[in-house]
Amino acid sequence: MSASERNIWEKIADQLRSRSMWMLHYCTGCGAIELPPSMTSRFDMERFGMGPMATPRQADLFLITGYLSTKTLRRVIKTYEQMPDPKYVIGFGSCTLNGGIYFDSYATINRLDYYIPVDLYIAGCMPRPEAVIEAFNTLMEMIRKGEANGWKRYKENYEWYKKNQLRSLGEVDIHDEFHE
Amino acid sequence: MTSSMNNALEKVKNAIKNVKIIEIDEREAKIEVESENTLPVLSILKGEGYFHLSLLTAVDWMEKNEFELIYILYSWNDGGKFIVSTKIDREKAEFVTVMHMWPVARFYERELHEFFGIKFAGNNDMKPLFLENWDDIPPLRKDFDPLEYSKKKFPEREYQKDIIHEAKIIRGDING
Numbered sequence: 024m025s026a027s028e029r030n031i032w033e034k035i036a037d038q039l040r041s042r043s044m045w046m047l048h049y050c051t052g053c054g055a056i057e058l059p060p061s062m063t064s065r066f067d068m069e070r071f072g073m074g075p076m077a078t079p080r081q082a083d084l085f086l087i088t089g090y091l092s093t094k095t096l097r098r099v100i101k102t103y104e105q106m107p108d109p110k111y112v113i114g115f116g117s118c119t120l121n122g123g124i125y126f127d128s129y130a131t132i133n134r135l136d137y138y139i140p141v142d143l144y145i146a147g148c149m150p151r152p153e154a155v156i157e158a159f160n161t162l163m164e165m166i167r168k169g170e171a172n173g174w175k176r177y178k179e180n181y182e183w184y185k186k187n188q189l190r191s192l193g194e195v196d197i198h199d200e201f202h203e
Numbered sequence: 204m205t206s207s208m209n210n211a212l213e214k215v216k217n218a219i220k221n222v223k224i225i226e227i228d229e230r231e232a233k234i235e236v237e238s239e240n241t242l243p244v245l246s247i248l249k250g251e252g253y254f255h256l257s258l259l260t261a262v263d264w265m266e267k268n269e270f271e272l273i274y275i276l277y278s279w280n281d282g283g284k285f286i287v288s289t290k291i292d293r294e295k296a297e298f299v300t301v302m303h304m305w306p307v308a309r310f311y312e313r314e315l316h317e318f319f320g321i322k323f324a325g326n327n328d329m330k331p332l333f334l335e336n337w338d339d340i341p342p343l344r345k346d347f348d349p350l351e352y353s354k355k356k357f358p359e360r361e362y363q364k365d366i367i368h369e370a371k372i373i374r375g376d377i378n379g
Contacts, residue, residue, distance in 0.1 A: 094335050121360045127350035129342045130334070133357040191356050193336035200330065 029169050040109060041166040044084050044159070045076035049102060052089020054115035054149050061152040071159060079105040084162075087141075089149075090118040092130045096138060097197050100188060103139050110174045111166070113158060114144045123148055137187040140173030204232060208283045211251035215244055233286040241289045242299065245274060249304060253278045253285055259301070259311035261319050265345040268293045270321060274301070291321070300325035318343040 029037070050058070062068045062075070076082040079102045091099065103110070114135045117123035122133035135141055142165065145158045165171040177184060188195050204212075204226060215222060215234065222244070223235040236244050253276040262271040267290075274287040291298055300323040301308045312323040313332045320341040322329070331337060340347050371377050 094333070097335070122353075122357070126359070127353050129339075129347070129349040129352045131357075133353065134360045137358065193338065199335075 041163040044073045046084040047082035048075040054088030088115040117148045140176045142171040142173045256305040296321040
């Protein structure tokens with residue numbers, strides 16, 4: 024079955040999925056500063072059925088908010104792989120698109136969709152809460168139409184993603200002095 | 204300079220020859236010393252109330268083939284600040300640790316070892332502090348090219364069209 028084909032149960036499930044999104048509260052960069060105004064009373068994200076979630080194992084939506092260093096990317100990949108299917112990724116800001124002002128840095132990656140599949144990008148540095156809300160609406164529409172299938176692409180092209188991850192990171196496993 | 208800074212400087216001048224003092228501001232002065240006299244100067248200043256090591260960092264002077272080590276000492280009594288700087292050889296980048304005076308220096312020295320490749324005798328804890336799986340020369344040395352490294356390790360997005368050119372046409376910089 025190709026990535027875009029769905030049976031009737033999946034179509035029904037996608038209607039329900041798009042109305043209860045739990046986003047992972049893992050703030051990887053400066054874009055996360057736009058999330059509190061999106062959540063609180065003026066823009067009130069919760070009217071869409073969205074809310075923050077603390078752990079990857081209960082989350083549907085993964086936000087990559089801004090620049091990603093190689094050190095963080097290891098944790099991001101590990102977190103992404105812990106999330107249950109179906110899972111969706113939104114890349115915030117120009118850093119995830121093309122590196123932004125960190126395009127020549129020795130420690131930050133230049134484009135996110137080489138390492139994990141991205142369903143939707145929000146351009147800008149930084150996107151305003153209006154753009155964030157617009158992106159969430161678009162993502163919900165994409166889920167209902169069955170277009171947000173990055174999690175399927177990740178399974179189908181796992182070798183390609185793994186190859187890119189290994190080229191930039193050396194190894195994906197995490198070794199640090201505080202956890203060993 | 205404040206009187207307590209003058210007193211501290213008098214003590215430094217009496218004890219050690221060949222110090223160069225540059226007054227930067229009312230509460231800030233730079234002391235340039237030979238590398239063998241650095242620790243005595245630091246301990247005199249520490250005894251005079253400048254006991255807070257705000258920063259230990261390095262500057263890479265590649266043309267002169269030397270690293271400049273910079274210790275910033277701060278006094279909580281009058282807000283005075285001394286910048287103690289010393290030059291070490293770039294090829295054989297080694298110095299002595301100040302961990303016995305400031306235990307926090309362990310982490311500054313680890314950072315300098317990681318980003319400049321400077322070794323500190325007496326500090327055996329030289330594990331990488333920030334970088335993981337680093338496979339090139341230390342990244343803050345001036346002969347390291349971050350753009351080349353980024354191109355090699357982190358491929359960029361390939362655009363189909365010349366987007367910058369199009370944006371200039373839209374903005375009116377050039378006529379399309």
